[in-house]
Amino acid sequence: MIFCSAPRSWLRPPMPEPVPAAPADPPERAEFERSPSDIGTIGAVEAPLARGERLFGNIAFRRALVLIGIAVLWEAYGRWLHDSLLFPTFTDTLRVFVQGCLSGSLSGRILTSLRVLLIGYVAGVALAGMLTTLAISTRTGNDILTVLTAMFNPLPAIALLPLALIWFGLGTFSIVFVLIHGVLWAVVLNTSAGFRAVPETLRMSGRNVGLSGVRYVTQILMPAASASILAGLKIGWAFAWRTLIAAELVFGVSSRSGGLGWYIFQAREELETAKVFAGLFAVILIGLLVESVIFRAIEARTVRRWGMQR
Amino acid sequence: MNSAALLEAQGVTLQYKTQQHLVTATYRVDFSVHKSDRFVILGPSGCGKSTLLKAVGGFLKPVEGSITLAGRPISGPGPGRMMVFQEFEQLMPWKTVLGNVAFPMRVARRLPAREARERARAALETVHLAPFADVYPHMLSGGMKMRVAIARALALEPEILLMDEPFAALDALTRRQMQQELFELWKMLGFTMLFVTHSIEEAVTLGSRILLLTAHPGQVRAELNAADLDGVDSSDPRFGKLTRRIHDLLFGAALLAAPADA
Numbered sequence: 093m094i095f096c097s098a099p100r101s102w103l104r105p106p107m108p109e110p111v112p113a114a115p116a117d118p119p120e121r122a123e124f125e126r127s128p129s130d131i132g133t134i135g136a137v138e139a140p141l142a143r144g145e146r147l148f149g150n151i152a153f154r155r156a157l158v159l160i161g162i163a164v165l166w167e168a169y170g171r172w173l174h175d176s177l178l179f180p181t182f183t184d185t186l187r188v189f190v191q192g193c194l195s196g197s198l199s200g201r202i203l204t205s206l207r208v209l210l211i212g213y214v215a216g217v218a219l220a221g222m223l224t225t226l227a228i229s230t231r232t233g234n235d236i237l238t239v240l241t242a243m244f245n246p247l248p249a250i251a252l253l254p255l256a257l258i259w260f261g262l263g264t265f266s267i268v269f270v271l272i273h274g275v276l277w278a279v280v281l282n283t284s285a286g287f288r289a290v291p292e293t294l295r296m297s298g299r300n301v302g303l304s305g306v307r308y309v310t311q312i313l314m315p316a317a318s319a320s321i322l323a324g325l326k327i328g329w330a331f332a333w334r335t336l337i338a339a340e341l342v343f344g345v346s347s348r349s350g351g352l353g354w355y356i357f358q359a360r361e362e363l364e365t366a367k368v369f370a371g372l373f374a375v376i377l378i379g380l381l382v383e384s385v386i387f388r389a390i391e392a393r394t395v396r397r398w399g400m401q402r
Numbered sequence: 403m404n405s406a407a408l409l410e411a412q413g414v415t416l417q418y419k420t421q422q423h424l425v426t427a428t429y430r431v432d433f434s435v436h437k438s439d440r441f442v443i444l445g446p447s448g449c450g451k452s453t454l455l456k457a458v459g460g461f462l463k464p465v466e467g468s469i470t471l472a473g474r475p476i477s478g479p480g481p482g483r484m485m486v487f488q489e490f491e492q493l494m495p496w497k498t499v500l501g502n503v504a505f506p507m508r509v510a511r512r513l514p515a516r517e518a519r520e521r522a523r524a525a526l527e528t529v530h531l532a533p534f535a536d537v538y539p540h541m542l543s544g545g546m547k548m549r550v551a552i553a554r555a556l557a558l559e560p561e562i563l564l565m566d567e568p569f570a571a572l573d574a575l576t577r578r579q580m581q582q583e584l585f586e587l588w589k590m591l592g593f594t595m596l597f598v599t600h601s602i603e604e605a606v607t608l609g610s611r612i613l614l615l616t617a618h619p620g621q622v623r624a625e626l627n628a629a630d631l632d633g634v635d636s637s638d639p640r641f642g643k644l645t646r647r648i649h650d651l652l653f654g655a656a657l658l659a660a661p662a663d664a
């Protein structure tokens with residue numbers, strides 16, 4: 093009451109309160125009954141949207157427009173600056189990128205990176221799946237995994253690289269070790285959070301039909317937690333990709349077949365800024381592709397189709 | 403053999419252990435359910451009905467007393483005692499309606515996929531959901547989800563069907579319709595069901611025998627017959643008479659005790 097009326101009197105001179113009009117009687121109306129018309133005629137009332145409307149309703153199209161906008165700005169700034177050592181234009185970068193891909197100098201690096209990434213990612217995810225499955229069946233296992241996750245999750249993966257080099261020497265395995273660390277804890281954290289959020293009723297109806305042990309985990313808990321697990325996989329992927337590029341930038345020098353990070357590092361040494369840009373371009377492109385094509389497709393086929401996520 | 407009960411609960415005391423407390427949900431409850439019974443457990447909210455049903459389902463062990471199904475003590479959850487819960491979450495959102503109904507048959511009866519699907523289709527037919535077989539549960543209304551859960555349980559042909567307030571989350575119109583449909587299904591298939599509710603009307607409408615539990619902790623107050631009211635409209639005087647009797651049994655004592663409280 094006070095809050096409603098007081099500020100008004102401060103801000104405005106007091107005005108005469110409007111006298112509320114007596115509620116008028118609603119008019120008298122005749123009753124009627126109707127028999128509903130055949131649903132068939134109503135149900136068919138749908139018309140296709142206009143082409144432009146459909147195009148703008150398409151998320152991919154709208155996002156592509158944004159990307160094109162960025163490319164245009166980049167090109168314009170590059171041309172205005174006119175200094176290819178500092179800021180190559182979009183077309184220059186694209187030319188170097190395409191040439192690199194055709195000649196194999198860049199595409200080879202990309203493949204090397206992706207191969208290492210895939211090994212590390214799959215190993216990390218598999219390990220995470222195993223650990224969480226083991227951990228949820230016992231309280232002690234759960235305690236151990238929770239503490240381990242709390243300890244290692246905040247530790248940046250790249251910080252483990254020196255240790256990995258001491259233990260495993262220069263080579264792919266050191267990087268894979270670091271990648272596993274990057275993926276493992278993020279996936280474990282999300283998966284176990286997802287498991288804990290599975291409704292009690294769903295758990296009971298799973299056990300009701302006689303599911304237990306690993307089958308209970310894989311057939312009830314995992315699909316029920318799939319939204320969280322997917323989120324974990326996405327975070328794990330982003331961690332792994334960043335960590336890989338960083339690791340290659342810092343230590344990839346000495347390994348014979350360097351990856352994308354090493355390509356960028358080399359290009360800087362040679363002051364080939366367009367190549368640096370092309371390398372970064374590839375990093376971004378692959379990141380975008382995995383995130384918005386692969387993960388998006390998985391989501392559309394699973395959690396969104398099942399109504400577990402919008 | 404005919405006189406032996408299918409499900410026998412004797413002196414069942416059920417407790418929950420929480421961080422701070424030991425909660426007694428039911429205290430020395432006995433009842434026995436015979437084949438083809440529509441046995442209703444009726445009591446006020448929080449009197450331990452769900453707990454009792456979970457114990458029959460095998461999710462909870464009595465601290466005292468015993469529960470036996472056809473003479474065998476219950477040791478854990480099993481497909482012979484299919485549960486239908488109040489919550490819609492009991493359906494697996496990642497499976498279609500047909501998949502949800504077929505899944506328990508694959509797991510519990512180890513039926514080949516083809517046969518499970520055929521039986522599931524037939525079960526959906528009986529609950530009038532055949533056109534929705536390939537739809538995911540999130541696209542169904544509450545009443546339809548409940549029909550899927552019932553079809554899923556019945557398709558497994560359990561020894562006893564356990565239902566925990568399955569219609570409580572539905573709107574009044576749908577609830578009436580579902581009660582009617584469940585009764586029709588029972589007339590058609592003659593299964594045994596143990597039905598939990600806190601609604602006196604629902605108990606009288608659906609039950610052939612009604613177990614009344616007192617408020618928390620649940621103890622047996624009475625066991626009444628309602629089979630002679632099968633198919634009787636709620637406007638029938640006998641319906642009102644039984645309803646009032648149950649009401650008095652459940653709340654009469656409380657009404658007498660109330661002035662002392664106040």
Ligand SMILES: Nc1ncnc2c1ncn2[C@@H]1O[C@H](COP(=O)(O)OP(=O)(O)O)[C@@H](O)[C@H]1O
Nearest residue numbers: 418420425427446447448449450451452453618
């Ligand atoms: N998981 C649980 N932990 C502790 N206490 C519980 C739990 N579930 C139920 N209870 C308690 O047991 C009693 C009976 O609960 P419940 O069986 O759910 O009642 P009803 O189904 O009759 O409404 C209530 O007092 C409730 O607070």
Ligand SMILES: [Mg+2]
Nearest residue numbers: 451452453567
């Ligand atoms: Mg309950």
